[in-house]
Amino acid sequence: MGKGEETRQAILDEALALSSQVGICGLSVGALADKAGMSKSGLFAHFGSKEEMQIAVIRESQQRFVDTVVRPALKEPRGIARLRAFLANWMDWTRRARLPGGCPLNAAANEFDDQPGPVRDAVAAGLADGRRMLANSVRMAVEAGELRPDTDIDQFVFEFTGIVLVAMQNMRLFREKDASRRALDAFERLVRDYATERGNSKKE
């Protein structure tokens, strides 16, 4: 890896941290250059445009999410246990990823959801990827016989995601400490509704 890739990565690290606090559109070239300890033009050359930079940050954010949340959860056995691990990791992934604020991808999703263009597309692609992965894990839980065979997988993913979103909001905006506990409780209730006897008995 050349020097170029190296500093580009350093820039993205800094960009991730900054955007987790001020969002993607609040992230400016000048401010980022300051944080990264280099000149505006030097930093700019790595991306070619602000839009490209934003997209790079989004991709990096997604990548980091996979490394921090998804990959570790895959060590759990398929089924409900893995889903639970997934949720637990999700709950404090920005802390684990050493980000000072919230999830940049989530912030970007709310900023660009009504502004068509490549940035919005990148955000949607990133989130869709996460959901696809989530849907796969749910399907495995069905195949493992822990969730009922007639489980509406997309509906399960829908409700799971809802739990994550509200937990994020409670944590970040309201600074409530019991947010992740509530999320876990909601998850257990969700699972109980969709579980087979076998799947249900697995828990405690």
Next chain:
Amino acid sequence: MGKGEETRQAILDEALALSSQVGICGLSVGALADKAGMSKSGLFAHFGSKEEMQIAVIRESQQRFVDTVVRPALKEPRGIARLRAFLANWMDWTRRARLPGGCPLNAAANEFDDQPGPVRDAVAAGLADGRRMLANSVRMAVEAGELRPDTDIDQFVFEFTGIVLVAMQNMRLFREKDASRRALDAFERLVRDYATERGNSKKE
């Protein structure tokens, strides 16, 4: 009402529409003045600072939400029916309020959740107000005997809010049309879990 209040209201109407597309921090004095058909300084005089303007927009947004979502739902009888109406109204409130984009309050919540200050406080206050109102309606459903007496009201509000948030995301970012149907389905499942026999039989 003097002329001042009148144009101030017109400005806020325009500001709400604009911020529903570009968010609160994407809303600039110049752009808003253009939309409102007046000069930057003339508009600026109504608020005194950009921050005050942002807060005014947030307050207005909350006000509009109450008029569009909460008030109509209060015509339904107390209990689960009212909660259901509340959700249904919520699902397309920005359309009913003739806003071109998503919920400005929700956008602001994600933009400012990690930036302490008066704007964040205003957003949190607005959202907290909505949750208080929601909690009240849940409590009424308990008192009406439709939800179990041991219902954890805050947990119910938590899960309810999650349904709303994910539905918003699915609608706005992914443009899925079945988002509100999924939300309603999730709501019925939520209610079924917390309902008494009487409350359960109420539905269909």
Next chain:
DNA sequence: GGCTTTATAGCACGAACGTTCGTTTTTGGT
């Protein structure tokens, strides 16, 4: 209708924005 109060416009300011360009420094292969 005149007069006071209020509202709006016009203009200017310094700062920050994204972007371009030419120059200088650093790097990596030979």
Next chain:
DNA sequence: ACCAAAAACGAACGTTCGTGCTATAAAGCC
């Protein structure tokens, strides 16, 4: 050690940002 290539810099561009002033126009009261 040298030299081409890559990377970073500094300065400047035109725009837009938020925010002050001062003057003009409109509105409301007697």
